[in-house]
Amino acid sequence: MEYRIFEAELCNTMKKKGKFKHKKIPKWILVIALVFVMLGVYVFIEPYWLVTTEYDIYNSDIPAEFDGFEVVFVSDIHHGPFFSYERVEKLRDKINEIEADIVLLGGDYVHRGPLYVPAVFEALTGLSASDGVYGVLGNHDHWDGEQATREGFAAAGITDIENMKVVITRGFASIQVAGVGDFDMGWQEYSRDEDIFSILVSHNPDYAAEITDEKPNLMLCGHTHAGQVTFFGLWAPLVPSKYWNKFRYGEIEYNDINMIVTSGVGTITPPVRFFARPEIVKITLHSGDGQ
Numbered sequence: 001m002e003y004r005i006f007e008a009e010l011c012n013t014m015k016k017k018g019k020f021k022h023k024k025i026p027k028w029i030l031v032i033a034l035v036f037v038m039l040g041v042y043v044f045i046e047p048y049w050l051v052t053t054e055y056d057i058y059n060s061d062i063p064a065e066f067d068g069f070e071v072v073f074v075s076d077i078h079h080g081p082f083f084s085y086e087r088v089e090k091l092r093d094k095i096n097e098i099e100a101d102i103v104l105l106g107g108d109y110v111h112r113g114p115l116y117v118p119a120v121f122e123a124l125t126g127l128s129a130s131d132g133v134y135g136v137l138g139n140h141d142h143w144d145g146e147q148a149t150r151e152g153f154a155a156a157g158i159t160d161i162e163n164m165k166v167v168i169t170r171g172f173a174s175i176q177v178a179g180v181g182d183f184d185m186g187w188q189e190y191s192r193d194e195d196i197f198s199i200l201v202s203h204n205p206d207y208a209a210e211i212t213d214e215k216p217n218l219m220l221c222g223h224t225h226a227g228q229v230t231f232f233g234l235w236a237p238l239v240p241s242k243y244w245n246k247f248r249y250g251e252i253e254y255n256d257i258n259m260i261v262t263s264g265v266g267t268i269t270p271p272v273r274f275f276a277r278p279e280i281v282k283i284t285l286h287s288g289d290g291q
C-alpha cells in the first residue's frame with residue numbers, strides 16, 4: 001500500500017516536470033500512412049478489375065457490308081502463378097458473351113512455365129466467333145514453348161495468322177485480317193491487298209515504326225500492359241517499348257497507322273496494376289469517315 005502511494009506521487013511529480021509528455025502523431029502523417037496502406041491493397045485488387053473498352057473505327061475503306069462488324073481483341077492473358085485456369089475460363093466465357101464477329105488474340109498466353117501452355121489452350125477451347133478466332137504469338141510464348149503454343153492453337157480451334165492474312169467476306173465485299181510474328185523473338189512479313197480494309201495484329205507495337213509502304217488501316221497490339229503501374233494512367237516508368245510512353249496504351253496515330261494498344265488481361269511479376277486496368281477490347285467498324 002505504501003509502495004503504491006509512493007508510485008502515484010512519483011508519477012505526479014514526473015508529470016509536473018514534463019517527463020511523461022504524451023507526444024501525439026500528427027494527423028497528416030496518419031492520413032498519409034492510411035493512403036499508402038489503401039494503395040498497397042488496391043494495386044493487388046486492380047488486376048482482377050477487368051473492363052471492356054470499346055472503340056468505334058470509322059474508315060471510308062470499310063465496305064458498307066461491314067458496318068457494325070465487331071472485333072474482340074484480347075492480349076497478354078499470362079496464365080500462370082498470378083492468373084489461374086479458372087480466370088482463363090471466365091475470360092473465355094466473357095468474350096463469348098460479347099458475340100463478336102471475330103476474335104483476335106495478341107499473344108503472351110502464359111507466364112513462367114511451359115506447363116501452363118497446354119492448360120491455357122484447354123481453358124480457351126470453346127472460344128468462338130462467327131468469322132473465327134485468330135492469334136499470334138508474343139515473346140513469352142517463344143520463351144515458354146513456341147511449338148506447344150502452335151499446337152495449343154490447333155487444339156483450341158484458334159487459327160494461327162502469324163505472317164499470314166485471311167480475307168473475311170460479306171457478299172461481294174471483304175476485309176483483310178493479318179498477323180505478324182513477335183518483333184523481338186519472331187519474324188514479320190506483312191502485305192496489304194490493294195484497296196481492302198486491313199487489320200494487322202502484332203504483339204509488339206514497335207513494329208509499327210518498321211512498316212514502310214503497305215500500311216494497315218488498323219493495327220492491334222499488346223505487350224506493354226499499359227505500363228502495369230502508372231502515374232494515374234498518365235505515364236509509366238516501365239514500358240517495354242523503344243518508344244516508351246508513346247506506345248504505352250490506347251488509340252495512337254503513328255507512321256500513318258491507326259494503332260490500338262491494349263493493357264492486356266494478365267500481369268507479369270510483380271502481379272500488380274495501378275491505373276492500368278486489365279481489359280477486353282471491343283472494336284466496332286463503321287463504313288465512312290464518320291463526318
Ligand SMILES: [Fe+2]
Nearest residue numbers: 076108223264
Ligand atoms: Fe505480356
